[in-house]
Amino acid sequence: MFHQTNDAELFVDPAALGKQGLKLIGNRWTKGKRTFLPLYEAKMVQAYDHRAAGVVIKAGNWMQQGKTEKTTLVDHQNPEFTAVPRWWVDDAEVSRALRLPSRWGFVGFKDITSPTNQRTMIAAAIPWCGATNHFPLLLTEASARREMCLLANLNSFVLDYATRQKIGGVTLNFFIVEQLPIFPPDRYDDCCPWNKRVTLERWISDRVLKLTCTADDMRPLAEAADFAPPVHKWKTDERAELQAELDAAFFVLYGIDRDEVQYILGTFSGTDEPDESTPTMFQCDSLILAAYDRLTASE
16 A cells, blocks of 8 residues: 555654654554554464564664564453554555545455465455555455455465465565456355355354454454454464364365365465464364365255
8 A cells, every 4th residue: 555665754653753742552643633553564464363463673773673573372362452563654644545534444465475385375354554565455345244255265275275376476466366266246145055044245254253353453344344242352272263164165165175175285384283373374184174074064
């Protein structure tokens, strides 16, 4: 949304904001009606996690500027905790750049990646804020729940597998994303193959909202999606199960049989060893296969 090299004057450091009499509340600086929003960098997010890391600023040590500090489990479980960036941007500039009024937030993805990484496509929902050009935003006219279905599609292992066949370097450009086999919005009007009583939109978005609405700054998303309670407690085991169900669901929707699911999962490294800092990002093969078996057994 913003490019530091061209619009550096838009980015403000905390020292300058403090001198203007603004106060830091959460990760926003405010004074009266004026608000400076956090400028999100791609390294601050992980799949379904807009608070994966903050950015550390060390005065007097320019070599250490911009280092990330991973969010602890205790902080993840605190709904008031916010990831702190190194720059902020005027709320009015965000609205001007988007030519949109304030909305609940955005869905975006990390464009610096590699087909040899543990995951190639990593997407997340973030609150209304600024974002650097390495976290491209996907702006749609769809409802909040439909956007959550898109987010689930982006983070699915089956789409990630397709992404790896397309990318040749380390940048996931928009022209590559536009070639990916992403489901159209009306696909989610259909009933679940494994539960005819609910639509795909409801089944998928309920799980994505539980994974995403874990902090107070995502309440606008919960309200836009009519999701209650608006803040869902961060539970590591539950998150692993929810993500496994979503991955299994998309394997089913793409028509992938069980042997192919096992093969695709085997092409990813580290899926059977969750990362200690973000244990919900990489799922165990066994969890996904077990969820796949449950969903296909009920068809």
